[in-house]
Amino acid sequence: MLLARVLARVLGEGQLTIIDAGGRPHKLVGARPGPAVTMRIHTWWTGIRLALRPRLAFGESYMDGKLTVEDGDIYDLLDLLGRNIAAIDSTPLVRWSFALQRILRWLEQYNPVGRAQRNVAHHYDLNDQLYDFFLDRDRQYSCAYFTTPGESLEQAQIDKKRHIAAKLLLKSGQRVLDIGSGWGGMGLFLSRQFDVDVTGVTLSREQHAVSSRRALEGGVADRVRFKLLDYRQESGRYDRIVSVGMFEHVGAAHYVEYFTKVKELLADDGVMLLHSIGRMEPPGGTNTWLRKYIFPGGYSPALSEVLAAIEKVELWVTDIEVLRLHYAETIRHWRQRFQVNRERVKQTAGYDERFCRMWEFYLAGCEVSFRYMNQMVFQIQIAKRQDAVPLTRDYMTEVERREGTVPSMAAE
Template sequence: MLEKQFYDQMFAHSFNIPITVQYWDHTTKTYGEGTPSLTIHLRKAVPIKALLKNASLALGEAYMRGDIDVTGGGQFPLQALLTAAYESAGSFMRNKKLIRVIPKQSHTEKKSKADIQAHYDLGNDFYKLWLDDTMTYSCAYFDDWDDDLTHAQQNKVDHILRKLDLQPGRRFLDIGCGWGTLMLTAAKRYHLDVTGITLSQEQYDFVNERIQALGLQDHARVLLEDYRELTDGPYDYITSIGMFEHVGQENLGLYFKDVAKLMKTGGSALIHGITRQQGGATNAWLNKYIFPGGYIPGLSENITHIIDANLQVSDLEPLRRHYQRTLEHWDENFNAHRNVIQQKFGYSFTRMWDVYLQAAAASFASGNIDVIQYLVTKAPSGTGLPLTRDYIYA
């Protein structure tokens, strides 16, 4: 009875839309005003103690087991439910102060490599199933909401490279190069001498194959190396896309100082990553199952580190809704291959990745998190960039 009362209070205060809940005892109750389009199927009660200790971890694991399901609400029911939870100003969990102090995490070079490989070395074949043809695993850039994902990812690469105002023959570094589309586009289209670094063995092998296939051996190389080990700077241009989320709160200052150290005076860098405008945060479920060692920094936190590294902010561009749309494409692709993925990785893994993609989309949709491009320069006075933004769109 106590569990039922707890859940009754939780559901009454956690969403800004009406919902229906089907409880484990086969009773049904509607919460909120209006006609619900979403139904939560609570097949088994999650212990109150586990919810109070860490709600995201307890509920995420319950969903992975199949103890919780969500139906209705269109193509992305979990996303719709979680968006309503994030947007709810009177969230029960927030009132109960379940957000804990951010725990300390290890981000030694050895631990960072293990964390990256735990996520990115699930196999290139796995990522090929649901990423686009460019194998780009970061926020795309949409001219229109209905753009094809491959077009939007190519658009993102072009947008980043135009922002840097690249000049041929110069040196270009991509920190956390992924599967190489950005760095190889810079080499092929802008005739730059490019270096990419990654801690993922799968990505390293893939990029090396692409360099050979494109005949770029004289202009491109990839290193299986930590950014803290790199000593062959300075570079004219630096990009780092979806990288600083992995370095840890305690290493953020070092990360931006290393970017500055590797950059020529007068050079520029485009840093693109997930940021919370409300302040830094971790998520216990994501850290345990998806991104070990992950930390989402606050906007002011990043700006402080950029200033402390003696870099100048030249442009900031929030891309929150672009990442929402990217994740919706990924989840649609993921579920189109759900049977294949489940046969290889199992039931719990498949539900885990589905909830990760939809929860992330909800977090961007609601404004709980953002993704921002920071264009920074290293120059004692002024910058080498044009006076206005017109050059980006010319």
């Protein structure tokens, strides 16, 4: 079996048994001990596709039920492959796919105003109930901040909002712009805790409806408003700008355009906090399956290409923090919650078995990518002037202590 021969060369840790379409088992044992998983391939063509186009075929085959996992689940399989990813990525076919992605990435990440909205709608305008089945109560759909081992998802997301607020150095009455405002949680938090006026912009119709309703029901619609608008169409001047989990949808070809707009919108003494998924390696491409089914037009940038764009626009980078395993822990909570509510997703939200298998693969794959691969999260504090924030970082801890969070044991 071609797939078994390919994986036998790269499996250094753990044990994988592949049952082919004819029912024959192929047992692969790595040199180092590790988890043991059994996967079943239901058609001969699926086995060929998995060997030749693994980055697309694994997800599609699992979605279609042509690949199933025995003695475990899809996370166990992807976890095993993730532990061996360095060797897998060194194979000729995978190296070739990486090279092709680098060539095509500018086309794949082309996100002008209209196309950007369609890409956002693909993921964020799904049945609104879906997100209640795996996110925290505030619907924070981005990396949480775990200040202590074993912290709950709810608390870690509150701590994330406090951590970001501390870097914004907020003062009562300031005008804040939230680029990619989601379901409104960040904007509502900043307004409530720091007495600031917030404007949020989003391209998702569902998110806009929910966030606007939350502001109205909370009695703060006069100082927290949300617009269904591309950030490039926003005008005015803001004392602070925050953007959490939106930059991944900008695309490398638009980074200079993005920071040029930020500079235009930011007051002369203003501060911005950019929170985004990134990669700890040189620029590359987006996983083929993830781009096709989950985040069309999406891309996790290397710090080098983000900083180059900021430099071209002549903005100051006043602080950078890299969060490593925080997102792996966040997604672990999401994945477990989704599994608990899997039948409710089908019965209440109206999605079928193929959708649930797609979402399982998405969450499991993303967790593994943050746990073993090249993915991380960065926070960049940006300003027009070098004296816009204090010369030391003590003020961040002071704000977090005052607000109830002192990250004394931050997880990696």
